[in-house]
Amino acid sequence: MRATLVNAEKFVGVANGALKMAARDVRVFYGESEALHGVDLDIYENEVLAFIGPSGCGKSTFLRCLNRMNDTIDGCRVTGRIELDGEDIYDRSLDVVLLRARVGMVFQKPNPFPKSIYENIAYGPRLHGLASGRAELDDIVERSLQRAGLWEEVKDRLEQPGTGLSGGQQQRLCIARAIAVSPEVILMDEPCSALDPIATAKVEQLITELSETYTIVIVTHNMQQAARVSRRTAFFHLGNLVEVDDTTKIFTSPSDGRTEDYITGRFG
Numbered sequence: 001m002r003a004t005l006v007n008a009e010k011f012v013g014v015a016n017g018a019l020k021m022a023a024r025d026v027r028v029f030y031g032e033s034e035a036l037h038g039v040d041l042d043i044y045e046n047e048v049l050a051f052i053g054p055s056g057c058g059k060s061t062f063l064r065c066l067n068r069m070n071d072t073i074d075g076c077r078v079t080g081r082i083e084l085d086g087e088d089i090y091d092r093s094l095d096v097v098l099l100r101a102r103v104g105m106v107f108q109k110p111n112p113f114p115k116s117i118y119e120n121i122a123y124g125p126r127l128h129g130l131a132s133g134r135a136e137l138d139d140i141v142e143r144s145l146q147r148a149g150l151w152e153e154v155k156d157r158l159e160q161p162g163t164g165l166s167g168g169q170q171q172r173l174c175i176a177r178a179i180a181v182s183p184e185v186i187l188m189d190e191p192c193s194a195l196d197p198i199a200t201a202k203v204e205q206l207i208t209e210l211s212e213t214y215t216i217v218i219v220t221h222n223m224q225q226a227a228r229v230s231r232r233t234a235f236f237h238l239g240n241l242v243e244v245d246d247t248t249k250i251f252t253s254p255s256d257g258r259t260e261d262y263i264t265g266r267f268g
């Protein structure tokens, strides 16, 4: 058995899969200002975990800790410990590029590379040496687009720019790009907030399908979306993780008054 930080009694009754990631006493500082005040959270294999809470409460900040995207922000400092499969992801010897392939990210605003649809998907597998030749790369591109539900719409125009697709297609392209490097965890920061309802429904459907293979953590400001796609929900408020529980419990009988106030619209 690997040594881990599991603190099982704190999380009883909310999970049945294997532990995938564990965060302990995670604090994030932007300069002198502490934006996250010691977050403890376990994330289980193949779950869809939603982060909700008022704007500015630290959801994106915490999400970025999970694949060290905060490293790219000047003046941002992270303390505490985060494990992926029992390994400290902030360990100095860890390859951050590899980490970000294992823990992929999809952003609020679709951000395809200014390259062809094909190259958007092929870039990561090539970088990580996942294909031994063109045929294998073609295969990865096709399978990734299939999984993201985009293949039929783009198969005849793979050489055209990814930025020429509609917003919803671009977001599925970004999901395909994340999938192409065979991630274990996919982080999504309000992936539907720039999409219309039809494109949103497609992405939500996709999240449900993808959770069979991947662990998914999704930030959403839309409580109906959290209720539709997630098995567990974590409520953040003013830089604290207030509670995490089964999504139905959070939305019907939360333990904390702050969660109750938020889900009933008393603040937000």
Ligand SMILES: Nc1ncnc2c1ncn2[C@@H]1O[C@H](COP(=O)(O)OP(=O)(O)O)[C@@H](O)[C@H]1O
Pocket: 030, 035, 053, 054, 055, 056, 057, 058, 059, 060, 061, 062, 073
């Ligand atoms: N790059 C940054 N530089 C300085 N402060 C930041 C930065 N990103 C976020 N913050 C601050 O950290 C807090 C949490 O922000 P954020 O994680 O974006 O919240 P949420 O995603 O829940 O809306 C806010 O007070 C915000 O102003």
Ligand SMILES: [Mg+2]
Pocket: 059, 060, 061, 189, 219
């Ligand atoms: Mg945010």
